[in-house]
């Protein structure tokens with residue numbers, strides 16, 4: 001199975017769980033997307049890796065039209081059903097990969113992407129596509145979980161993420177994000193940082209992690225070195241904390 005097939009297999013299987021997940025349906029970063037759309041009033045907006053449509057639904061009242069794309073067909077189905085019963089009726093959902101967006105150059109005023117990029121095979125290819133479809137002077141807003149700068153804690157985080165869900169590629173550090181955004185002419189104008197508690201039982205249930213791997217995860221988290229446990233804020237029941245970045249960027253060139 002290729003990585004792309006693993007992503008669609010994983011998210012097709014668990015799509016409905018992400019509609020209800022509190023972190024996704026109601027995260028602390030979501031108001032930033034709403035505020036940006038309210039102030040920018042874009043004619044054309046695009047949400048990449050839309051999942052069940054949380055960001056698209058938040059943007060829609062302030063946009064002329066919203067396109068929402070996701071690699072998973074089941075996610076697109078849920079996002080489409082929610083969009084159909086929302087007002088205004090200005091959201092169009094379709095299956096597409098971040099690295100191959102079905103939109104013309106410079107056709108979007110606002111592009112968003114939330115908790116998706118850590119699953120992409122090549123982060124840079126997706127950002128290149130986003131920069132291509134965004135008009136000069138347009139806005140890109142990305143939220144993603146980020147890696148600690150500390151190598152030991154980073155290794156433990158990537159390991160538990162992969163054991164939980166094999167479609168995980170990696171969380172990038174904040175400095176890696178800043179560098180790759182700038183490389184594609186997406187200049188961060190504002191960054192916000194959050195630390196969110198990840199409840200262990202909900203986290204593995206949401207991904208349908210097989211029970212043998214749940215046992216390995218518990219063992220790994222329990223026996224991780226104290227430095228890694230402290231940095232990741234690991235609790236007695238295996239719950240831990242993730243650092244999250246929201247970067248609001250302006251595409252150079254207007």
Ligand SMILES: C[S@@+](CC[C@H](N)C(=O)[O-])C[C@H]1O[C@@H](n2cnc3c(N)ncnc32)[C@H](O)[C@@H]1O
Nearest residue numbers: 011024049050051070071072097098114116119
């Ligand atoms: C954790 S969910 C987040 C969904 C949504 N953005 C939200 O905020 O709830 C990640 C989503 O990214 C999608 N995804 C992963 N890799 C992708 C890619 N290369 N292109 C498009 N979508 C992708 C998955 O199918 C999944 O729906």
